[in-house]
Ligand SMILES: Nc1ncnc2c1ncn2[C@@H]1O[C@H](COP(=O)(O)OP(=O)(O)OP(=O)(O)O)[C@@H](O)[C@H]1O
């Protein structure tokens with residue numbers, strides 16, 4: 406059953422139940438009210454009759470009614486549209502306004518009760534006659550009960566009046582149920598429409614359209630849900646695109662060295678040369694391509710590791726000075742080879758909490774770049790200092806620089822400014838994204854300033870008090 410029908414049927418069910426309860430309450434209250442009113446009226450009349458008879462009664466005698474009294478009783482009977490009987494204390498009917506029972510003996514419980522001194526009233530329902538009210542009032546003279554005035558009155562008009570009201574209420578109920586049913590259908594439709602939109606969007610996403618958006622026009626929680634949904638689908642689409650790009654890039658990067666190896670080995674196979682140095686030369690090339698492949702795969706594995714081990718950094722309090730000195734002395738031969746002046750300036754001694762191996766890799770990647778992208782005879786200057794509760798490692802070179810439009814992209818995986826040139830220098834474009842990941846995991850940041858032809862400056866910023874919570 407759809408949400409729409411669930412809402413409509415719940416509305417209607419509640420409405421019908423409340424109407425039934427209200428209808429019962431109203432009709433019962435009305436009936437009681439009418440009956441009380443009638444009872445009061447008849448009791449008054451019965452008392453009047455009892456008192457009238459008493460007035461005419463000779464002392465210590467049985468009730469005797471003359472024609473005058475009879476005619477009064479008949480008048481009263483017509484007045485209240487009821488039957489009036491006068492019964493003596495031997496249960497004999499002395500007069501009956503309908504004549505029928507005069508002279509007969511009646512032993513109704515109402516009469517018995519009245520002869521014991523209690524005025525009483527009760528309602529009976531007889532088949533074929535309907536509801537009848539009996540009211541009995543004693544006729545007392547000098548504290549002796551001489552007889553009873555019994556009035557029997559049909560309640561059919563009251564009951565049919567209440568029945569009429571009941572059917573009017575039912576009609577009103579049916580009408581309002583119908584109207585509210587229609588209104589609630591539209592309200593439920595209005596409420597469930599967004600859900601249909603979401604379902605449709607999710608189905609399309611399941612079929613591969615990950616960037617699917619929903620448009621919710623209502624100004625409520627559904628709109629918020631819609632915005633959240635759209636953010637999610639945009640993100641999913643981005644992640645999917647990144648994944649596809651990544652796979653394409655990886656395949657491309659792996660294929661280049663592999664096709665070189667293939668080419669070299671094929672030419673080796675077809676070689677008829679006796680000179681062993683030619684073979685050695687080819688094998689050397691193959692070996693360096695294999696190194697290249699190994700490097701790419703190592704970098705990729707590092708990235709996968711960083712993705713996985715997000716929170717598993719092994720923090721250790723470290724003198725960053727020693728770490729830097731060690732890195733510089735390791736890279737010195739590389740700088741010397743290009744006749745680059747590699748210098749370390751330590752402004753202070755700094756001890757911070759870091760994952761040594763990872764931070765070391767990030768710093769190496771950046772200094773390595775500085776050496777790589779600086780022509781022979783250039784300068785690379787590494788400075789260590791603290792500023793605003795951050796430890797800063799500044800790596801400044803006077804190399805080729807990075808064009809402004811490339812600056813936002815250099816931390817992306819596989820991004821290289823000059824693809825052809827990088828091929829010669831052997832880069833894959835993973836070094837900076839690895840460094841970025843590592844520094845970000847340390848709640849730090851990397852910033853760059855660069856100008857083409859003048860050089861680049863990288864700032865590695867690591868917080869002094871890392872939040873380990
Ligand atoms: N100091 C720098 N001077 C000029 N360009 C730089 C410098 N550092 C990085 N770049 C540019 O940014 C690109 C991305 O750098 P990254 O370290 O990620 O890749 P790579 O050095 O090409 O390859 P890898 O580091 O994976 O061997 C480089 O290809 C280069 O074009």
Ligand SMILES: [Mg+2]
Nearest residue numbers: 774832836837
């Ligand atoms: Mg690099």
